[in-house]
Amino acid sequence: MIRNKFAFSMPEYMEVLPHRSLMDGIAETAGVPVEALRLLLTILAGYPIAAIYLKFLASINDKVVHHMFFASCGAGLCYFNYGNDTYHSLLGIMTTYFLALFLRNATTIFLTINFLFHMTYLLLGYYYTASNEYDILWTMPHCILVLRMIGFGFDLTDGLKSEDALSKDQKETALKELPSPLELLAFAYFPSGFLVGPQFPYRRYQNFIDGKYREYEGSYDAGIRRFGAGAFYLIVCQVGLSYLPDSYFLTPEFAGEPFLNRIYMLGFWAKFSLYKYISCWLLTEGALICIGLTYRGVDSEGNPDWSGCSNVKLKLLETGNTMEHYVQSFNVNTNQWVGQYIYKRLKFLNNRTISYGAALGFLAVWHGYHSGYYMTFLMEYMVVSTEKQITRFYTKVVLPKWGHILENSDIYKLLYFVVLKSYNIVYMGWCLVAFVFLKYERWIIVYGAVNYYGFVVLIGWAAFYHSYRQLTRGGSRREAGEDRKLQEKKSEEISKSEEKKPEEKKAD
Template identity: 25%
Template sequence: MSDLDAYLGSFGFPADQIKTVICLLASYPFAYLLRKLPNANLKHMLNIFLGIAYCTWSLGQWSWVHSFISSLISYGLLMVLPRRYSQLVVFAFCLGYLSVSHIYRIWTDYMGWTLDFTGPQMILTLKLTSFAWNLSDGSKPDNELSSDQKRRSIKKLPNLLEFFGFVYFFPTFLAGPTIEITDYLDYTSGKMFKDEKLKGKIPNSFLPSMKTLGYGLFVFPFVILSGYFPVLDLADPSFGFEPLYLRIIKIHIHVALTRFRYYFGWYMSEGSAVLSGIGFNGYTKEGKIRWDRITNVYPLTVEFASNIRDISNCWNIGTSDWLKRYVYLRLTPPGSKPTFFATLATYAVSAFWHGFYPGYYIFFAASTFLTEVAKDMRRKIRPYFVKGADEKPIQPQKKIYDILGTCLCEWFLSFFGASFLFLNSERSIQLWRSFSYAPIILLLSTFVLLRFVIPTPRSNKPKVIEKKQN
């Protein structure tokens, strides 16, 4: 350990985490410099230099080599392989490289939470695989693509300077979120800002950037507080002897506070990206500029969601969008309904992307059933709480339905989310035992009842009720 690491560690946090936070803060003045550079090549070079520098300083001297090698091989594969299956090869290669990285991490730091090259490698995997799909889509006729796929497709392989500028885009390289190659190239070339209002100039994003930074600083005290409520307390055998109401409350508090660590990192990254200008996302209906192109989380929605779909849509949005666009929808033929297999495969890839600790697979297996239960609840139970074609809420029943849905959704998410944080299965089983396995039994039995026993209401029933009332 260096003298600097020892000094930083004296503040009560691991030196690697403090270094990463310093890099996130340093990205703000550098992001302002990035937006002022006069041409795309200078922007690419600054991104490459700072991305490698951040990785070297905060994660280790040679940690950047992994991102460089995996990116270069992916680029080479896309150069030589036919477009009809090159994206599948790159997808398999990137997940394979990441998997080996995860195994190496388990071997060298089992059950540890130190930061290393696997963090940026996870984000890079999203970027490289989406890039491969975008290039493959660019070789297909427009009538075979959705409007979203057409917008993201690229017709030719970018040059190496453009490619590595995309790889090492420094505002989001360490903590995410992921970005798409089309957005990056449109940003660096100025194409993103070529409309009648902007006329090629990046709009002023100082205040939106500072607002996002303010959100990050606001949640930081909760990051400190999470250290006083370690999630491992939930796996202690003594936890099972506490009163039931206290266990229900504590499991939510301990897991919910852990999420603020993610909120902090994502807000800090997003703020500098917004300052650079890449967060520009068009205009609202009122004509105001939107800066949410790479927004990665909406904390209030996550913390008060009434179903897991809302959580999936508002938590780690970049990764969720990647899973939806490049896994879920690719397994769902156009015009057909999503299947249980597509849902299961999507969560399996998500678990595979996170690593190989059993806790990840426990969480995502449970999330599969939670998602399916939410779908069935919407089809078979919710119609009794709304009426008419416009689904007007029946009050106060609908409000009670929403409140119960929020409480159950958040608690089940915390219960199974604890497994994600425990990492191993032994701690998860200890937690389940403290509740006599009741949450698992309740989830599976509800799935069976909704899927195979309770019938779907007749679609015209709400309409009939509405006509009688009118």
């Protein structure tokens, strides 16, 4: 693995950490990489941290104590994972603080420098630590920090504007005053929030510290339920990937399977691979719910809603039938962040397509240099667009002609369900291949092993759809022309008949 000249040298600091040999032994016994074990332990640490805070510190009126607790816990957990590489996040946090301190009133300059600094630093980190795998390095929490600091910068500049100039979202996140360095460190290093997300604005942390969420009950029970869901998904992920490991899809044995077996195996593998991320987010969210950070208001029944930091919509994820459902239910907070700080900030372009493309482009760059990221987001754009075209064709062409027959057919309803579910499974596999295998030399092998069916279907549909539109457009134009000629002929006949009427009356 390539390391950079800026001391991105994990082996050196690991050799001197006292827990190195113990962690290696536990990881070897469990059969997992030591970095993955550290990550899991750090996520689970959010639960005892929540218990300690609620029992001993929550009632203390001095807010400095709260900030010190969260800053020290988060920074300590970061050091537990990345050792001396923790300085990267410290440098990023303090850079944003001093930029805000001196340049906040120069809004455009501040936002530009803050954005470019964090994105450039992150991309340099990716460059010097890149490998063929998804590595658990300091760049993983740093990409979370980058979004948090960029969003924090926007919130500070929004605080300088009048209320009338702000959108609803901006009013909820705008900051009138610059927090202290300790407060910013506590916000950035908040345990169970700095490592794998979720994203949340400083105002949420501020409201939490002010005790605005502690008056509501039920967070502990809701947090434990989320923990149970996370543990379940983690087990399913481990069992599933033990039967369908990533490496299998690069082998001749996989390419030799019958075609239907290949595409369904790829689809189930994709589900298991997604569960790896989902389990981490659920376990993280459970700890945040337990500590009481995630209050969102009340639900339809008047009970406290603790889903304010939810990063996955489980019901939609498991019952949805389209790729758009996956987009709406997966990595929710990051998508919301991009929507608020990228997509909506490009409103001045007055073009939703360009804004959407720019948002997806930002997400791809934010993930790194690997071609797989760009292919994944390109596939997302193409597949979601195709789904909308198919839906439009189905509702405007198929249903008007045969809807009365299809809707009364139980066989059709069953077939409709099976086709959608099969599409959901099969195309999820196609779309996730590039994201997991990253390098072109790897994901193109998997694409080839399944006969490039994803491209074939997308191109085939595009050819059919645009040909159909051209034909129907031509037909509708001909029909409109014939109607116009018929109308003109009728008008002429009416005018002639009206001219004859006076003569007929005169003759009479």
